[in-house]
Amino acid sequence: MKVGIVCPYAFDVPGGVQQHVRELAEALQGRGVQVSVLAPVESATSQPAHVVTVPGVVPVAYNGSVARLSFGPSSVRRVRRWMATESLDLLHVHEPAVPSLSLLALRAAEVPVVATFHAAMASNSRALAVVAPVLRPALERITARIAVSRSALVTMRRHFGGAGVVIPNGLQVSRFAAAQAQPRWSADGGSVVFLGRMDEPRKGLSVLLEAWPRILNRHPAARLIIAGPGDVQQVRGRVDSAGGAVARTVEVLGPLAARDAASLLATADVFVAPHTGSESFGMVLVEAMAAGASVLASDLSAFADVLEHGAAGRLFPTGDPTALAAGLDVLLSEPAVRSALARRAAGEVRSYDWSVVAGRILRVYEAAAGSGRVASRQRSLTTTSVSRDVGSVVVPP
Amino acid sequence: MSAQGAVIVLCCLLVVGVLVVMLSSIAGRLDRLHIRLATTHASLNRQLIDRAAATADVAHSGALDSACSVLLLAAADTARHATTQAAQRGDVWGRDDVESALSVDLRAVLGRPDAVAAAWHSKTARPLLVELAESCDRVRLARRFHDDLTARTAAVRRQRLVRLLHLAGHAAWPVVVELDDEPPAALLVAADHAGPMPPAT
Numbered sequence: 001m002k003v004g005i006v007c008p009y010a011f012d013v014p015g016g017v018q019q020h021v022r023e024l025a026e027a028l029q030g031r032g033v034q035v036s037v038l039a040p041v042e043s044a045t046s047q048p049a050h051v052v053t054v055p056g057v058v059p060v061a062y063n064g065s066v067a068r069l070s071f072g073p074s075s076v077r078r079v080r081r082w083m084a085t086e087s088l089d090l091l092h093v094h095e096p097a098v099p100s101l102s103l104l105a106l107r108a109a110e111v112p113v114v115a116t117f118h119a120a121m122a123s124n125s126r127a128l129a130v131v132a133p134v135l136r137p138a139l140e141r142i143t144a145r146i147a148v149s150r151s152a153l154v155t156m157r158r159h160f161g162g163a164g165v166v167i168p169n170g171l172q173v174s175r176f177a178a179a180q181a182q183p184r185w186s187a188d189g190g191s192v193v194f195l196g197r198m199d200e201p202r203k204g205l206s207v208l209l210e211a212w213p214r215i216l217n218r219h220p221a222a223r224l225i226i227a228g229p230g231d232v233q234q235v236r237g238r239v240d241s242a243g244g245a246v247a248r249t250v251e252v253l254g255p256l257a258a259r260d261a262a263s264l265l266a267t268a269d270v271f272v273a274p275h276t277g278s279e280s281f282g283m284v285l286v287e288a289m290a291a292g293a294s295v296l297a298s299d300l301s302a303f304a305d306v307l308e309h310g311a312a313g314r315l316f317p318t319g320d321p322t323a324l325a326a327g328l329d330v331l332l333s334e335p336a337v338r339s340a341l342a343r344r345a346a347g348e349v350r351s352y353d354w355s356v357v358a359g360r361i362l363r364v365y366e367a368a369a370g371s372g373r374v375a376s377r378q379r380s381l382t383t384t385s386v387s388r389d390v391g392s393v394v395v396p397p
Numbered sequence: 398m399s400a401q402g403a404v405i406v407l408c409c410l411l412v413v414g415v416l417v418v419m420l421s422s423i424a425g426r427l428d429r430l431h432i433r434l435a436t437t438h439a440s441l442n443r444q445l446i447d448r449a450a451a452t453a454d455v456a457h458s459g460a461l462d463s464a465c466s467v468l469l470l471a472a473a474d475t476a477r478h479a480t481t482q483a484a485q486r487g488d489v490w491g492r493d494d495v496e497s498a499l500s501v502d503l504r505a506v507l508g509r510p511d512a513v514a515a516a517w518h519s520k521t522a523r524p525l526l527v528e529l530a531e532s533c534d535r536v537r538l539a540r541r542f543h544d545d546l547t548a549r550t551a552a553v554r555r556q557r558l559v560r561l562l563h564l565a566g567h568a569a570w571p572v573v574v575e576l577d578d579e580p581p582a583a584l585l586v587a588a589d590h591a592g593p594m595p596p597a598t
Contacts, residue, residue: 112436137426140549143433144542163545165538356589363531367538370440372447 002034003365004088006079008100010057010068011039011047016283017094017118020148020169025050027170027358033365036086038079040070040101052086054078054101062098069100079104090114090369092361096142097128097135097159106138112368115142117164120151120280120302132159144368146361149281151302165364169283170357173349176290179262186267189221190332193268193293195261195284196275198230198254204274204298204319209238209250211321211328216245219332227253227264265291269338270331273297276319282306286352289313289345294338296327312345423553424564430550431568437543441574442480444535445496449476451529452503460522465506472502497577503533507581517587530588533580540578547571 007021018039025035029050041053054075057068079101083091092114093102106113145164147153153166185191192215196203205226212224226235232254239250256264265271271288273295279302286306288295295313297303307313314331316323331338350356366372452473456466476499479492507513507529516526550571559565 112433137422140426140430141433143437143546144538145545162549163541165541350590359531359589360534363534364538367440367444367535368437368542370436370443370539372443372532372535 001089001365001369001371002036002087003028004083004086004091004105005035005037006091006093006102006105007037007039008069008093008095008098008102009040010042010070011037011051011053012041012043012045013068016169016281020116020118021094023170023172023354024358024361027354028362031358031362033362036082036088038082038101038105040068040075042068052082067098067100069098071099071101071104075101076104076108080108083108083110089371090365092116092365093142094118096139097131103135103138106141109141112143112370113141114144114146114364114368115139116146116148116167117152117156118148118280120149120155120278128159136160144364146364149302150305151300152280155280167357167360167364168352169281169286170354171283171286171290171349171352173290173353176262176265176287177292177346179259179266179291181267182263185225185264187221187223189219189223190269191267192222192224192270192272192328192332193264193288194224194226194228194272194274195256195264195288196228196273198226198228198232198235198252200230202276202278203228204276205235207274207276207298207319207321207324208272209242209246211325212246212250213242214322214325215328215332216249218329220245222249222332224250225253225264225268226250227256227261229255262287262291265293268293270328271295272324272328273303274319274324275300275303279303285313286349289342290349290352292342292346294331294341295345296324296331298324306348308344308348312348313341420558420562420564423556423559427550427553427559427565427568430546430553431565431571434543434546434550434571437539437546441536441539441543444532444539445476446480448529448532448536449473449480449499451525451532452499453477454525455516455522455529458519458522458525460516460519460526461506465512468502469506472499475499493574493576500533500577500579503529503584504579504581507584510583510586513581513583513587523591526584527588527591530580530584533578534585537578537580540574540576544573547573 005021005025007018009015009017011018021037021039025037028035035050037051039051039053040057041055042057044055047053054070057070059066059068062069088111090112091105091109093106094116095118096102096106096115139160145156145162146167147156147164148167148169150166153164156164194205194208198205215222232252235252239252240247265288268288271293273282273285275298277300279300282303285295285297285303289312295307297307297313297315298318299315300318304315307315314327316327452469455461456470456473476495479495483492516522553559554565
């Protein structure tokens with residue numbers, strides 16, 4: 001089977017969808033599936049051989065954030081040329097509602113189409129409500145719809161109707177499980193970690209910083225490490241203005257390389273995810289769980305699902321610094337609670353490993369394209385007789 | 398003809414032109430929906446055939462006790478026989494009961510972790526069990542996609558304009574497939590965590 005995967009966002013800019021597409025392509029190739037990825041790029045960077053790039057992305061404001069997308073006549077031509085040369089058996093588009101390559105590929109598709117919906121958006125997304133009727137005829141071309149979480153499924157259903165299956169984003173669990181703890185980030189009183197865009201309000205860093213003085217009252221030797229993209233000086237300034245004890249116990253690392261991020265999570269006693277909204281999945285929670293950290297997260301529905309409603313990580317009411325402090329106090333005081341959560345989490349993360357997720361996505365491909373892998377002798381007799389009757393069964397090579 | 402008359406005629410032509418384009422685009426959409434519906438229907442059919450075969454393979458593998466083997470073999474054979482008969486009648490469906498019964502039997506035999514663990518001991522049967530789990534999952538997925546597409550097609554066909562102008566032509570009214578396709582839970586979990594298997598030959 002040859003599968004074409006289309007990513008709507010610039011492939012050389014970090015992002016959840018891009019990472020998912022990149023790792024999915026690798027996992028599928030590992031299973032002997034031929035893959036060609038079509039993705040826009042911002043600049044001429046070197047990409048693996050199976051990635052076909054479309055240069056020239058345009059940064060546009062779409063649905064509340066800036067996205068680097070690819071559209072216009074030359075993009076349409078490139079999508080058509082890609083489809084003509086690759087002779088695909090199946091097309092897998094990501095975020096088909098975003099006006100970029102995925103939507104263009106969908107319009108040109110002649111083969112069965114699988115689509116993955118990543119985003120979870122508030123019910124009052126005006127932009128989506130306006131464009132949904134225009135998108136509907138294009139989205140009709142989709143045979144199988146995947147949502148990465150229940151929240152993403154709800155968003156998809158609200159705007160476009162119909163049914164879909166939930167398959168979470170994948171993760172290479174072993175990479176995080178093997179990450180080494182770094183003594184320079186540990187602390188006797190407990191090491192607490194925040195990892196995410198420091199300057200994006202919905203990532204909730206301010207909720208954690210508001211709770212931190214309360215934590216210090218109970219755990220003076222605790223340490224807070226803040227890492228992620230954003231302006232280090234600006235965050236440092238906010239921390240220093242909160243007074244001596246806070247300034248002494250908080251470290252601002254800023255952006256980290258992927259390997260260091262995994263090590264930081266492996267060092268953390270508690271990983272805090274104080275996000276305040278619009279989270280579709282919570283990959284960073286799964287990463288922390290895989291690295292062995294105990295997780296304390298706001299009770300967004302996507303997070304509650306990942307944390308098994310409190311069994312694999314603690315939850316606190318979203319945006320509430322008092323509740324965050326209380327939850328963190330329990331986790332820092334009781335190592336037994338932490339290790340119980342970590343044990344449960346280690347079991348839960350196995351279902352997010354690519355070995356499981358890629359298999360589930362592959363079965364969606366097979367169900368959508370009408371192919372399968374069962375190949376015993378008696379069966380192939382029956383299959384041929386029936387496929388003649390129904391006409392369009394795709395018999396695998 | 399007066400200038401006014403010419404304008405009226407032109408306007409009429411324009412309206413007719415727009416109508417024709419609109420209607421043919423709806424007809425095209427419907428046509429594509431029906432083609433996709435046929436594909437998902439064929440896929441569901443294929444997945445059901447696969448599942449029956451995979452069930453028979455597991456029953457023959459010796460990994461299950463004789464009672465379980467006999468039960469599954471009988472259910473798989475009934476499903477296969479019904480498929481052949483339906484195909485000979487030219488009636489693609491009409492075997493929902495038989496396929497649902499196979500689902501019930503599969504859950505009875507392989508729905509619990511201890512039963513799956515016992516069968517898992519046999520190294521030769523393991524790939525066959527994984528195949529069976531995956532084909533059960535594919536049946537469920539294929540039916541969901543089929544029924545989703547059925548609902549979407551029916552929604553377009555219910556539009557007044559479509560009914561009035563017979564835009565769907567002679568295509569049969571899309572019908573959902575009612576089927577118990579719930580897979581044996583424990584088997585699916587075991588197969589998922591077994592990782593990719595070499596293809597069974």
